[in-house]
Structures are given as C-alpha cells and as structure tokens.
Amino acid sequence: MNRGELQAIVASGFGGRGAARYVFVRARTGSRPGDVRAELATRVLPHVVSVESEKPPAFAQLAFGPGGLRALGLDDDELDTFPREFVQGMAHPERARVNGDRVDEWHLGVHGLDVLVAVFAGDDDAAAALEADMLDGAAHLERACEPLVASRLPGQREHFGFRDGISQPAIEGVHADPRGPERPVPTGEFVMGHENVYGQLPAAPSLSRERGAGLPDSRVSPGRVDLGDDGTYLVLRKLEQDVFAWRAWLREASRPLAGHVVDPEAYLGAKVVGRWKSGAPLVTCPHRDEPDHALDNAFDYDLDLSGLACPRGAHIRRTNPRGALPPSPPRSRAAVETRRLLRRGRPYGPPAGEAPDGVERGLVFVCLCANLSRQFEFVQQTWVEGIKFDGGWSEDDPLVGARRDGADRFTIPREPVRYAPRGLPRFVTARGGGYFFLPGMSALRWLLDERRR
Amino acid sequence: MEPEQRALSVVLPVEPSRLPELAAALAAMGVTVADASRVFGDVPGLHFARLVMIPSGDDGRAWLALETNFDGPLDLHLDALASRVAPRARAVFACCSGFSFDDPRGSLLAGRLPERAFYLGHQGLTVETILNDRAVKRALSELLDDEISQDPSLLREGVDPRPVMQRVLGRLRRERPELELGEVPRPMHDAASFHARLWAIALFVVVLVLSGQALHPWGGAIVVAALLAPIVALAIAVLRAERGDREEIRDRPIRAYTRDELARLGTIGLIEDGSPQNALTHLVTPKPGRLRAGLLRFVLWGVDQLGKYVYRHGSLGAIPTIHFARWIILDDGRLLFFSNYDGSWESYLGDFVDKANEGLTGVWSNTREFPPTTLLAFDGARQEERFKVWTRRNQLVTQVWYSAYPDLSVRNVHAAARLRELSVPTHRRATAREWLALL
Numbered sequence: 039m040n041r042g043e044l045q046a047i048v049a050s051g052f053g054g055r056g057a058a059r060y061v062f063v064r065a066r067t068g069s070r071p072g073d074v075r076a077e078l079a080t081r082v083l084p085h086v087v088s089v090e091s092e093k094p095p096a097f098a099q100l101a102f103g104p105g106g107l108r109a110l111g112l113d114d115d116e117l118d119t120f121p122r123e124f125v126q127g128m129a130h131p132e133r134a135r136v137n138g139d140r141v142d143e144w145h146l147g148v149h150g151l152d153v154l155v156a157v158f159a160g161d162d163d164a165a166a167a168l169e170a171d172m173l174d175g176a177a178h179l180e181r182a183c184e185p186l187v188a189s190r191l192p193g194q195r196e197h198f199g200f201r202d203g204i205s206q207p208a209i210e211g212v213h214a215d216p217r218g219p220e221r222p223v224p225t226g227e228f229v230m231g232h233e234n235v236y237g238q239l240p241a242a243p244s245l246s247r248e249r250g251a252g253l254p255d256s257r258v259s260p261g262r263v264d265l266g267d268d269g270t271y272l273v274l275r276k277l278e279q280d281v282f283a284w285r286a287w288l289r290e291a292s293r294p295l296a297g298h299v300v301d302p303e304a305y306l307g308a309k310v311v312g313r314w315k316s317g318a319p320l321v322t323c324p325h326r327d328e329p330d331h332a333l334d335n336a337f338d339y340d341l342d343l344s345g346l347a348c349p350r351g352a353h354i355r356r357t358n359p360r361g362a363l364p365p366s367p368p369r370s371r372a373a374v375e376t377r378r379l380l381r382r383g384r385p386y387g388p389p390a391g392e393a394p395d396g397v398e399r400g401l402v403f404v405c406l407c408a409n410l411s412r413q414f415e416f417v418q419q420t421w422v423e424g425i426k427f428d429g430g431w432s433e434d435d436p437l438v439g440a441r442r443d444g445a446d447r448f449t450i451p452r453e454p455v456r457y458a459p460r461g462l463p464r465f466v467t468a469r470g471g472g473y474f475f476l477p478g479m480s481a482l483r484w485l486l487d488e489r490r491r
Numbered sequence: 492m493e494p495e496q497r498a499l500s501v502v503l504p505v506e507p508s509r510l511p512e513l514a515a516a517l518a519a520m521g522v523t524v525a526d527a528s529r530v531f532g533d534v535p536g537l538h539f540a541r542l543v544m545i546p547s548g549d550d551g552r553a554w555l556a557l558e559t560n561f562d563g564p565l566d567l568h569l570d571a572l573a574s575r576v577a578p579r580a581r582a583v584f585a586c587c588s589g590f591s592f593d594d595p596r597g598s599l600l601a602g603r604l605p606e607r608a609f610y611l612g613h614q615g616l617t618v619e620t621i622l623n624d625r626a627v628k629r630a631l632s633e634l635l636d637d638e639i640s641q642d643p644s645l646l647r648e649g650v651d652p653r654p655v656m657q658r659v660l661g662r663l664r665r666e667r668p669e670l671e672l673g674e675v676p677r678p679m680h681d682a683a684s685f686h687a688r689l690w691a692i693a694l695f696v697v698v699l700v701l702s703g704q705a706l707h708p709w710g711g712a713i714v715v716a717a718l719l720a721p722i723v724a725l726a727i728a729v730l731r732a733e734r735g736d737r738e739e740i741r742d743r744p745i746r747a748y749t750r751d752e753l754a755r756l757g758t759i760g761l762i763e764d765g766s767p768q769n770a771l772t773h774l775v776t777p778k779p780g781r782l783r784a785g786l787l788r789f790v791l792w793g794v795d796q797l798g799k800y801v802y803r804h805g806s807l808g809a810i811p812t813i814h815f816a817r818w819i820i821l822d823d824g825r826l827l828f829f830s831n832y833d834g835s836w837e838s839y840l841g842d843f844v845d846k847a848n849e850g851l852t853g854v855w856s857n858t859r860e861f862p863p864t865t866l867l868a869f870d871g872a873r874q875e876e877r878f879k880v881w882t883r884r885n886q887l888v889t890q891v892w893y894s895a896y897p898d899l900s901v902r903n904v905h906a907a908a909r910l911r912e913l914s915v916p917t918h919r920r921a922t923a924r925e926w927l928a929l930l
C-alpha cells in the first residue's frame with residue numbers, strides 16, 4: 039500500500055482545517071480536452087495533496103463527474119467501464135428513484151456536476167484565496183455555480199446541535215493505528231485496486247492499451263490498463279436542514295413525555311439520532327447525556343435488539359446497524375461490514391438563531407466508497423429511506439428521511455408502552471449533489487497529462 | 492397437512508414474430524401494482540401474480556409466462572382466471588398460439604408446468620387472514636395512540652401492561668367487531684413427517700450395512716464403499732467440469748453489459764424499487780450435458796424440500812424477505828426464477844451474497860456464465876460483483892405484476908399474525924407486554 043498514491047481525503051476529513059469550499063468547475067464551451075487537461079494540470083494539480091504529502095496552509099482535492107471525464111477526452115465506451123450509477127449521475131431518474139430524491143427540489147447538479155475542486159484551509163480567507171488563485175483568469179475552466187462554503191459550528195456540531203463525525207470505519211493499510219476494538223475494514227471497500235470484504239479486487243474503470251499508454255495493467259479487466267487503482271468514488275449531497283421545524287417538533291412531540299423523563303426534548307432528540315447532543319450513544323448512556331462518553335464508539339446493539347435503549351429506527355442505528363439485524367449479531371456484523379461509508383461532510387450556512395430567518399443551512403454530506411451501489415446507494419435506499427427497515431411498518435429515518443409513501447411515524451420502544459409520534463415533518467431536504475470519481479495520484483496525473491491523445 | 496396456498500405456473504407458446512405485439516399488449520396493461528389490480532384484483536385468494544414475456548431461446552421458442560400464488564383449490568382458481576383475467580388480458584392471450592377464448596381454462600391448463608422448487612414465506616396464512624391481521628394491527632396502533640393522547644400517564648415506565656391491553660382490546664372488539672382475533676387454523680407442511688422420512692432413510696442405510704456385515708466379514712465396508720462410490724465419482728466429475736468453467740470466464744471483465752442489456756436495465760430501473768415490495772424475473776440457460784441437467788433438478792428438489800419442511804417460518808435460509816419464490820424449467824431447458832420479495836434489489840442480492848450464497852450457488856452453478864464455483868456450492872455467488880452483474884444480465888422485465896398487500900413485508904405479515912393470535916384476554920403480564928411491543 040503506497041499511501042502517497044491516495045488523495046489525502048481518503049485518510050482524513052482535515053478536521054483541523056476550519057475552512058472548506060466545494061468548488062464546482064466545468065470546461066468552457068468549445069475548449070478542447072488537451073487545453074482543459076493542461077489548465078487543470080498547471081493550475082489545480084500542484085495543490086492536490088496525497089495522504090503522505092506535507093500539507094500546505096491551503097490545499098485541494100480533485101474529483102470528476104462523468105461530464106468532467108468527457109471534457110478530459112474520455113469517450114463513451116471508456117465511460118461505460120465506470121459503474122452505471124456513476125455514468126447516469128445522481129440526477130438521473132433511475133438514481134433519483136433509488137435515492138428517494140425529487141430532483142425538482144434541487145438547485146445543485148440538476149444537469150450533472152463535472153469537476154469538483156474541494157479546497158481546505160485554516161480559515162475562509164486562505165481557502166478563498168487558493169480558489170481564486172486556481173480559477174480566476176482561467177481560459178478553459180469556469181465555475182459552474184457558486185461554490186458551497188462550509189461553515190464551522192462550535193464543538194464540531196451539525197445544525198441540529200449534535201456532535202458529528204464520531205463514528206468512522208478504520209481502513210486497513212490507510213489508518214496505521216485504528217482506534218477502538220472495531221476491526222479495520224479491508225482497503226478495497228474504500229480504495230480500488232485493493233481487496234474488498236469479499237477478498238476480491240473491485241471492478242474498476244479501464245482503457246485499451248493504446249489509449250491508456252502509461253497506465254498499469256488492469257488486474258480485473260484482462261488485456262486492458264487500469265484507471266481505478268488507488269482511486270475511489272465520492273458522493274456529495276447538499277442537504278438542507280430545517281432547524282426551526284426540528285425545534286418546533288421536539289417541543290410539540292415531547293409533550294406527552296413530560297413527567298416521565300428528565301428532559302423530554304433532549305430525550306426525544308437523542309432517540310431520533312441515537313446519540314445525545316454531546317455524542318454519547320444511547321446504548322451506553324440510556325438515561326442522560328454523559329459528555330464523558332461523547333466519543334464512545336465501541337458499542338453494539340446486540341443487547342438492545344428490541345430498541346429500548348436506542349430505537350431501531352434511530353439515525354445512527356439505521357446507517358450502521360452493527361449487530362442489530364437478523365438472523366444473528368455476528369452475521370449482522372458481517373453483512374453490515376459490506377455497507378460502510380467514510381463520511382467527510384461539513385455543515386454549511388450560518389448557525390440558526392432564535393427566530394426563523396429564511397436563510398438556507400444544512401450539511402454538505404460527503405462520503406467515500408469504492409462501490410456506489412453496494413455502499414452509499416444501499417444505505418440511502420434501504421436503511422435511510424427504507425420504510426420496512428428492521429421490521430418497521432411505515433417509518434423512514436426520523437432525522438433525514440424524505441417521508442415518502444406516507445412514512446411519517448417514529449417508534450420509540452418503551453417498557454411497556456411505546457411512544458410512536460406520527461406526522462413527522464421533513465427536517466432534511468436534498469437540494470442536489472453528484473457522484474464523482476476521485477482518482478489515485480498516478481491516475482490523476484495521467485488524466486491531466488496534456489501530451490496524451 | 493398441506494398449506495392452503497398453492498402455486499400455478501403457466502407458459503403459453505408465442506410465435507417469435509408476435510413478440511413485439513405481445514410486448515405492446517403487456518405494456519398497455521401498465522407497470523404499477525395498481526394497474527395490475529384492474530386485471531387480477533378480484534381473483535379470490537390471490538397473493539401475487541405476474542405476466543412476463545419469455546424471449547426466444549437458442550431453439551427459437553418464446554412464451555408468455557403467468558405466475559400465480561393463491562389460496563384454495565386449483566379448480567376454483569382456474570375458473571376465476573378463465574372468467575376474470577382472460578377476458579381482461581385478451582390482447583395478451585391473443586398473442587399465444589392456440590389459446591382459445593372458448594376454453595380459456597383448458598388453454599391455461601395445457602401450458603401448466605411444475606414448480607421445481609416453490610417457497611412461501613408465510614406458510615398457512617391466507618390472503619384473507621393477512622388482510623385481517625393488517626387491519627387488526629393498524630386499528631390497534633391507532634387505538635393505542637388515542638389512549639395515550641387522552642392519558643399520557645400510560646407512557647410512565649413500568650405501568651401494569653394488562654389493564655392497558657384490556658382497554659385497547661376492548662375498544663377494538665366494540666369498534667371493529669368484524670375483525671377476527673385469536674388463533675385461526677393454519678395448516679402447514681408437516682415437518683414431523685419429513686423428519687420421519689429422513690430417519691427412515693438413515694435406518695435403511697444402517698440396515699443395509701448391517702446385513703452386508705452379517706453376510707460377509709467385509710460386507711459392511713463393501714456396502715459403504717458401494718454407497719459412497721457414486722458420490723465420489725460425481726464430485727470428481729463436477730470438479731473437472733468446474734475447471735473448464737473457470738477458464739471460460741477468466742478473461743471476461745466484471746462489468747460487461749451489451750447495449751441491449753443496458754437498455755433492458757434502463758426499463759427495469761424505472762419499474763423496480765417503486766414500493767416496499769419488488770419482483771425479480773430471471774432466466775438462464777443450464778450448462779450443456781446430462782450431468783448438469785441432473786444436478787440442477789436434484790438441487791432444486793432439495794431446495795423445495797428445505798422450503799417446505801425446514802424453512803417454514805418466514806426465512807429462507809437467512810433471507811427473511813421472500814413472500815413467494817419458484818424455479819421452473821421451461822420445455823427448452825431454460826431455468827426461470829420468479830421471486831416476490833421485500834426491499835430493494837441491492838438488499839435482496841446482498842442477502843444472496845452475504846447470507847445464502849451456498850444454496851443459490853448450488854442452484855445456479857449449473858447454468859451458463861455463472862461465476863466460477865467450487866464443488867457447486869462454494870465461491871460462485873461470493874464473487875459479489877460478478878454475481879450481481881450476472882443476475883442483472885439475465886434479468887427480464889416483469890411487465891405485469893400484482894400483489895394483494897404491496898404495503899406489507901414478510902416480517903410485517905408474521906408480526907401481525909402474532910399480534911392477532913395474542914389478541915385474546917390474558918392475565919399474564921409477559922403476554923400483555925409482548926402484545927404491546929407489537930404495536
């Protein structure tokens with residue numbers, strides 16, 4: 039494993055860098071692939087860092103949608119060696135059906151997103167300066183829309199007030215010292231060209247030998263050369279959060295609990311998320327928030343199959359059910375291991391004040407996976423949006439679900455009478471996004487090589 | 492005792508030149524379950540049904556396939572299909588060679604094929620019972636909600652569950668007297684007789700060995716050797732055949748869809764995943780040779796037995812999401828698979844890979860282009876990406892598909908049945924607690 043081949047975001051979310059900008063770039067009309075490559079190679083590539091690189095004060099990561107790869111000169115047959123869901127793009131009706139999206143509510147990526155330049159820096163000014171440096175005055179590149187600017191909320195919270203970014207899979211060979219007792223996930227789950235949980239090399243994009251001169255031989259497409267090695271897929275979704283609807287619902291729906299639990303609103307919110315605001319998981323802290331346990335992640339649901347501590351439908355239990363699913367905890371853990379996501383998101387928009395302000399805010403949900411349909415789309419479709427998740431009747435993810443097909447209930451098991459409020463509003467609305475290919479460093483240099491045909 | 496639910500599989504020959512006409516007629520019936528309800532909705536006791544066009548195989552024969560899963564006697568079911576479905580799907584059946592609208596019943600029967608393996612996820616529960624139980628569950632959940640909103644003190648932890656149950660159940664009986672509560676007859680396949688048969692076979696083998704031993708000092712060993720020899724010979728033949736398979740597939744990239752396949756996937760993609768339930772129609776050609784044909788039939792027989800006598804409680808192996816599934820062998824030898832399952836395609840196929848790979852590999856290892864196997868049951872479906880691509884490439888569009896309860900998962904059906912069974916007065920705290928937990 040050569041960590042210098044991985045773009046740095048595979049190993050880290052750069053939590054220490056307070057500022058991030060997601061810049062959507064495209065080729066200018068009429069620009070030729072060679073020129074686009076040359077300009078990306080001179081303006082952007084020098085700022086792209088790998089896991090091993092020394093990190094300058096501001097740096098970038100670079101990924102491509104199908105349109106971006108076309109702009110670099112790949113043809114349709116070559117694009118077809120990418121997964122179908124990537125080629126179609128997140129806004130395609132089939133993908134929207136799978137992800138539960140209503141593209142008519144989108145304003146980002148409705149017609150696809152070509153190139154993603156993600157900029158990270160210590161502060162917003164430095165990030166903006168690097169962006170300007172790379173793109174202002176470019177002859178063949180232009181911004182496709184306003185960049186998405188991440189905001190920093192105190193205490194690594196998201197807009198609903200919960201500590202985020204706690205649970206992440208550790209990757210074999212990438213994270214030298216995986217924290218906690220959790221088994222590190224095989225590299226191939228997050229990086230192509232390495233064995234995945236099934237002990238196999240993931241399918242990967244490839245080119246003919248003539249077209250791809252300079253690339254290594256493919257080990258999964260005989261007779262061809264490989265473009266996927268050390269690369270992965272990046273999912274970006276702009277998820278608007280309605281903080282005021284969330285607060286109002288907590289107030290309203292927690293009323294019947296008054297007198298039965300210490301702090302009904304905090305209790306209800308924790309039941310929805312699966313962790314208290316500090317991050318302390320319900321499984322280890324079922325009764326009250328205990329900030330000492332904020333970063334606990336070595337827990338399982340195998341002793342809480344009925345969901346009395348953490349409801350079966352809670353956000354973190356849906357998105358990583360650990361040992362909760364039938365037929366047994368060990369088999370559940372094995373199956374769940376094939377569905378892990380590496381989250382790299384950040385909030386955007388200003389923190390919400392006391393009164394509704396009509397300003398958009400939310401989460402730039404970013405995740406990495408080597409297999410879009412098995413990992414991201416599965417989690418989104420079957421666990422987040424699936425209204426029959428783990429024996430449910432008509433419930434989606436209470437925190438982020440789109441409330442399709444009348445799924446508006448959330449069941450909180452209690453002894454002996456459950457509380458199951460109905461009429462859950464939609465707290466989170468997808469406003470757009472895209473699927474990107476995040477190449478390994480060698481593949482990236484090859485893609486941007488101006489001399490190739 | 493036999494369960495009341497039965498399967499009917501009918502394939503009717505279609506002249507290849509009339510396939511476009513058939514496709515158009517099927518498309519005209521619409522793609523949603525609601526569309527299909529206009530055709531199938533009033534067939535009594537019908538759980539699931541589908542109409543699918545089977546494209547021409549190597550020898551040029553094509554068919555229309557009809558699948559039904561129903562309660563009660565076949566005769567009544569055929570009458571209902573003849574009198575209700577045939578006239579409404581006239582344009583479809585008119586494409587089938589020799590279909591007679593004067594004798595639709597006879598025409599359907601003439602095309603009947605046996606299910607080589609048939610699995611049902613809720614043995615013994617009729618449509619009537621399932622719909623009753625759904626109504627019970629919905630009504631009870633709402634009544635409990637209502638009780639809580641009138642008296643939030645019910646939410647106090649540790650209240651006595653029995654009076655709560657009594658109150659809610661009492662209201663249900665008063666407000667919904669038409670609903671059936673408590674146990675209802677639930678005929679299922681008799682696992683005891685299956686076990687008895689297994690014991691009988693074991694006993695037969697023991698007697699054989701012992702009597703061999705009685706006849707000659709080596710007699711026992713000779714009998715054992717004679718019994719094992721064919722198995723060993725078979726294993727060797729299989730291993731040799733599998734080496735050939737591996738070479739055949741080695742040089743193929745994992746993702747290798749043709750343009751036609753991509754177009755078909757595009758159609759499927761806009762039909763699939765629309766409701767909590769889904770349909771899979773899948774058609775493959777067995778590998779050539781008598782060895783493969785024989786093995787395939789044997790494995791299917793085994794799966795059928797397991798489904799009937801072992802996996803009787805809603806989970807086929809470790810897959811808890813199948814309502815009804817069947818395998819049929821067409822007259823030209825192709826293997827047709829119909830499944831009515833819960834959740835997304837990706838979750839279903841994932842369960843195949845993660846939880847049931849040996850069984851499915853056992854069946855499909857005998858078909859063309861299946862990911863290479865070891866001793867028929869191993870590897871195969873564990874090659875996750877190859878297996879999924881293989882499944883997709885051989886998937887057919889399920890043109891017309893009907894479900895009597897499209898909003899219920901197998902787990903819902905079982906939970907509601909349990910709830911209904913428990914919905915009788917009780918003095919037991921534990922029962923009342925379990926009952927409440929089901930709401």
Ligand code: HEM
Nearest residue numbers: 196200201202203204205277354357358401417418438466
């Ligand atoms: C605005 C939308 C969202 C918000 C506010 C949100 C919030 C949170 C919070 C507070 C946590 C707990 C902190 C942690 O364990 O790191 C969490 C965990 C998680 N979320 Fe989300 N989330 C959102 C959307 C999503 C979506 C769309 C997905 C997947 C498709 C997702 C997948 C996950 C996963 C996999 C975890 C980790 C669970 C675990 O390993 O225990 N989230 N999220």
